[in-house]
Amino acid sequence: MHSPLRNRRIACLGSAGFVGFLFLSILLGDIPSACALPLPRTGVYALPAFARKYGMPCSSCHEAWPKLSPFGQSFKDNGYQMGNERDAPIFQQPAYWPVTFRITPTWHRESQNRTTVDDPAGPTGAQMEARVTTHGFDWTGLDFHTAGTLAKNISFYVLPSSNNLGQFHFEAVWTRFNNLLGTTWLNVKVGKFELDNLLSEKRILTLSQVGGLYQNYHFQPPGESSYVFGIGDNQVGAELMGHSKNDRTRYSAALLSSNDGNPGLPSGRGYNTFLAASHAFEAGTLGVQRIGAFAYIGQAPTYFQYKASGANIAGTGIGNKGFYRAGLIGMWYIKKLDVTTMYFHGWDSAFLGTNTPANGALPDGAQGPTWNGGLFETHYTVNPQLILINRYELIRMSRQAFVTNPGNLGNLDALTFGYRYYPFISSRAGFAFHNEFARLRQRGTTLTGLDMTTNSLLLGFDFAF
Amino acid sequence: MMTMANKLSVILVAILAVPSFAIGQQAESHAAKFNGHEGAGKQLYYRYCWGCHGFRGDGNGENAPYLNPLPRNFVAATFKCRSTPTGTLPTDQDLYNAINRGFNTTNMPSWITLTDQNRTDLISFIKTFSPRWKNEKPGDVINIPPESKLTVESIKHGQEVFQKLECWKCHGQEGRGDGPSASTLTDSNDQPIRPYNFSVGSRFKCGVTNQDLYKIFMTGLDGTPMPSFADTMKPEDAWDLVHFLRTLQVYLKTPELALWQTTKEGAEQIAARRVSGTATGSGIKQ
Secondary structure: OOOOHHHHHHHHHOOOOHHHHHHHHHHHOOHHHHHOOOOOOOOOOOOHHHHHHHOOOHHHHEEEOOEEOHHHHHHHHOOOOOOOOOOOHHHOOOOOOOEEEEEOEEEEEEEEEEEEEEOOOOOOOOEEEEEEEEEEEEEOOOEEEEEEEEEOOEEEEEEEEEOOOOOEEEEEEEEEEOOHHHOOOOEEEEEEEOOOOOOOHHHOOOOOOOOOOOHHHHOOOOOOOOOOOOOOOOEEEEEEEEEOOOOOEEEEEEEEEOOOOOOOOOOOOOEEEEEEEEEEEEOOOOOEEEEEEEEEEEEEOOEEOOEEOOEEOOOOEEOOEEEEEEEEEEEEEEOOEEEEEEEEEEEEOHHHHOOOOOOOOOOOOEOOOEEEEEEEEEEEEEEOOEEEEEEEEEEEEEEOOEOOOOOOOOOEEEEEEEEEEOOOOOOOOEEEEEEEEEEEEEOOOOOOOOOEEEEEEEEEEEEEO | OOOHHHHHHHHHHHHHHHHHHHHHHHEEEEEOOEEEEHHHHHHHHHHHOHHHHOOOOOOOOOOHHHOOOOOOOOOOOOOOOOOOOOOOEOOHHHHHHHHHHOOOOOOOOOOOOOOHHHHHHHHHHHOOOOOHHHHOOEOOOOOOOOOOOOOHHHHHHHHHHHHHOOOHHHHOOOOOOOOOOHHHOEOOOOOEOOOOOOOOOOOEOOEOOHHHHHHHHHHOOOOOOOOOOOOOOOHHHHHHHHHHHHHOOOOOOOHHHHHHHOOHHHHHHHHHHOOOOOOOOOOOOO
């Protein structure tokens, strides 16, 4: 999900430290309404349009949609081609139109403790902390996927996606040139696209407000202003990607605009880079095991060169300072049980960490914040119609932006579990009954410096056609 | 008298042998280095295959009406790509290769992303659909003699064989799959079937190598009008025919085409067969 929604979400979950909290309280007016957001899931990828084109059930490409199977990953890496000289649209019935839509009616309950609210018994402007619980029927945004091939080895993807108010943006717009020079090792994609994450947030199996995103991908230390960045989000740029014929070995390198996939030119004058590589190997009857590494390296402006009528002029952001996120990932299969493990490390420049313009001096005690994160996600695929899901994420600050900050400020734990049941599997449409509970705790980020805990419960009917 | 150590050894061997024996009993297919298991194959089949091949393996999956050619009917157990004589069952390795390779110009993709074990398991399960696998054994693998030397003469002789056996009636004089009989051909499902078009294909139905092409002549493609020439064609003639057919693949860089290009006759043929112009939307030059 992209700004402003995603940025608001980060504000709730990642940046509500003391300094950040005061800043956000002024900016957003009140925290409860900011946190009672629409469900974060949009632009999640699972396309019955492909199933219809190739006559295959969802379960061929997805272990449980939208999570890809090795076969589905290979199909995607081949530019949505099977490679049987039948991929070009000229071989389809003229009536075939590669469109899929997806939406999820839900009932969900959100509860957050120590939410800052106005104190009804106090003087005007006085605030207090209270648990705020809301629940009701709702629906997610709507995705319209159109994707496939324009000709042999030329692929495309256009994804207009809305929030639940029907306000559309483009979640993906790209074209890809596949198998350049006749080799699977050279494929070039240009536009706005899903980063080549092994653990892609666009394939996430959980939907709730807390569980519908990977906390590690979006985390910024408390007190830090949100800058345009997000491994979990689709980004704008160009990607070089390659893979072995059986898809066991993969690499990708992307040059990205530093605007987090938003339309228009970026506010700054830098480019970001995303690198990923992985290798899979067979382990007898257990299945295909995959290990990989990734890194997102970028710069963000710390102030603007020009203003007009007091407002920053887009594109004139300067004083770039660096940041990076890097990680190791493993996907382990033990027959019906699969486990994804991830180690994550992040670093921000002290200027970004303390919101200090690069043409000024750093405050006393300022230092570049660093943190380590981890993810442990298990799936038990009972059969293609039922999958049990469990995920635990943690983030631990290893260096605070200010030496005076508590050492555990911003530390985060998130637990999500649930299941998806697909009453039928076909090559025409997808339908899932989804039930999930997620809980997030972040250290020291409330007004009183205590821990903030958020619970999400979601029951939904997830369908795509 | 057995010592305690010996007794323990016997017990240990027995414990280890029981599961090994049990696993051995379940193995129902053998391809590459792997033993396939029906149970595991069943789970894979009902994840990946049933949409086309059907719940009962009869090729009547929910997508079958929309596919051309129709999916393989495992109940009939008639298979195109074999290393065994026409009319016989294929070997497990043949089925394994087919799953590995997929079938060009059909909806059957390559399943190379599955593990070797997965593919072998699938074979075990596929074989449960037809009683033929209980009543018959796979045919003996045909002998493929070493390939004869590639020469201009072998190509020319192959061209003569092509004429003599009337391959052109289906495949056309230029190998475009447009011979005079092409429009009348049907497969064992009574579905129209088009002969192989050498001019655009990079892969044959049953593989990419010269040996694969040789095998097609000698085993035939069961269930299609392509017969076996095992009883009528000498091996040396078959190899010469292979060399000639490679020259019909005018957009591929093959040694046969390169050699044929060096002759005046060959250069003229190749120039005439290479049609220049705008590629179709398929991305394939016609």
